[in-house]
Amino acid sequence: MNFDRELDARGLNCPLPILRAKKALGEMQSGQVLRIIATDPGSVKDFAAFCKQTGNELLSSAENNKEFEFYIKRK
Amino acid sequence: MSAEIEALIQQKLDELLPQKLEQLLTEREAAKTPSMAIIATRGTLDWAYPPFILASTAAALGWEVSLFFTFYGLNLVKKDVSDLKVSPIGNPGMPMKMPFGPDWFREIDWNKFLMPNLIQTNLPGFEALATALMKQTIANNGVASIEELRTLCREADVKFYACQMTVELFGFSHADLIDGLEYVGAATFLPIAQKCDVTLFM
Numbered sequence: 154m155n156f157d158r159e160l161d162a163r164g165l166n167c168p169l170p171i172l173r174a175k176k177a178l179g180e181m182q183s184g185q186v187l188r189i190i191a192t193d194p195g196s197v198k199d200f201a202a203f204c205k206q207t208g209n210e211l212l213s214s215a216e217n218n219k220e221f222e223f224y225i226k227r228k
Numbered sequence: 229m230s231a232e233i234e235a236l237i238q239q240k241l242d243e244l245l246p247q248k249l250e251q252l253l254t255e256r257e258a259a260k261t262p263s264m265a266i267i268a269t270r271g272t273l274d275w276a277y278p279p280f281i282l283a284s285t286a287a288a289l290g291w292e293v294s295l296f297f298t299f300y301g302l303n304l305v306k307k308d309v310s311d312l313k314v315s316p317i318g319n320p321g322m323p324m325k326m327p328f329g330p331d332w333f334r335e336i337d338w339n340k341f342l343m344p345n346l347i348q349t350n351l352p353g354f355e356a357l358a359t360a361l362m363k364q365t366i367a368n369n370g371v372a373s374i375e376e377l378r379t380l381c382r383e384a385d386v387k388f389y390a391c392q393m394t395v396e397l398f399g400f401s402h403a404d405l406i407d408g409l410e411y412v413g414a415a416t417f418l419p420i421a422q423k424c425d426v427t428l429f430m
Contacts, residue, residue: 164370168285172380175288193370206289 154213154224156188157181163192163220170196171203174225178209181227186212189223196221263292264426265417271300273312273362273374278430279304280377286426287384294424295381296417297409298391301430302398305390305405309374313359327364382408389417 160177162170170191177187189200197214200223204211212224264286268279279301283293297305303312326334366373372380382388392411395402402411410416421427 166370166372168281168288169370169372172284172288203289 154188155186156224157185158187160187160189162189162196165191166193167195167199171199174200174203174223175207178225178227183227185227187225187227189225191221191223192219194221196223200225261290261292262286262426263294263424264428265294265296265421265424266428266430267296267298267417268301268304268430269299270430271303271312273314273359275430276304276309276312276374277371277377279428280374280381282428283386284377284380284384287381287386293381293384293386294389294420295386296389296391296412298394302390302394302400302405304374304378305388305409307404307406309378312374313355314362315355315358325361325365327361327368378406 158177158181160170160173162173165173170189170193174187174189181187193199197216200214201211203209204225208228210226210228212226213222214224215222264282266279266283268275270276279295283295286293303309325337328334388406388409389412390405390409392413394400395405395411402409
């Protein structure tokens with residue numbers, strides 16, 4: 154999947170991945186896509202809730218090798 | 229005739245009103261910015277986390293957040309928070325695990341068999357040890373420092389209020405505390421809390 158910006162949140166724990174993602178999205182244009190890689194297992198539910206609440210679109214959420222990958226489209 | 233029309237209108241209203249009301253309420257709910265007020269009353273390193281974690285996360289979700297620091301919670305708005313400590317006193321739920329060494333060594337909960345809480349409490353230097361261990365554990369786990377979370381809150385426009393009464397009671401000086409605090413009393417907090425969706429006491 155194409156993306157415009159990447160956020161490496163590996164090794165970070167709640168709530169840092171969300172806070173960093175929020176900051177990154179704030180610096181992006183509407184319609185651009187942010188790719189996030191995280192290792193916090195709580196981030197799966199947290200990013201879903203974050204997107205639902207903020208109106209940004211969670212394009213995909215996947216796990217591979219204990220790493221979690223999210224694609225979020227800025228609203 | 230007019231009675232019939234009235235009955236008809238009444239019937240139509242009964243049919244349409246609940247739908248319309250539901251729609252209006254949903255729209256109003258969606259347009260509303262959620263809000264939260266937290267009272268932070270504790271001044272130890274472990275208790276510093278919940279208010280700053282929830283406040284920074286709520287701000288990231290687009291909520292309006294107010295933090296009220298009162299009693300020992302004032303320690304959380306001191307310019308220098310590097311001296312916040314973990315108190316083992318009356319804290320029997322705190323696991324005592326070593327943040328270094330091989331895995332089997334880290335897994336040991338020293339609370340379980342070596343050091344009952346009462347002994348820890350009376351050991352000289354134990355608070356410093358517990359604090360050092362907790363700071364190392366925090367760093368190992370990629371958890372933010374209090375200073376970092378507090379800065380994130382401020383950047384996200386979380387409102388910080390300090391209880392003026394406790395400032396005087398404990399002999400704090402405004403110069404010891406971070407800039408940008410509003411010094412207020414209970415009468416300021418309550419009307420804000422009244423309008424908030426979430427109000428928490430910590």
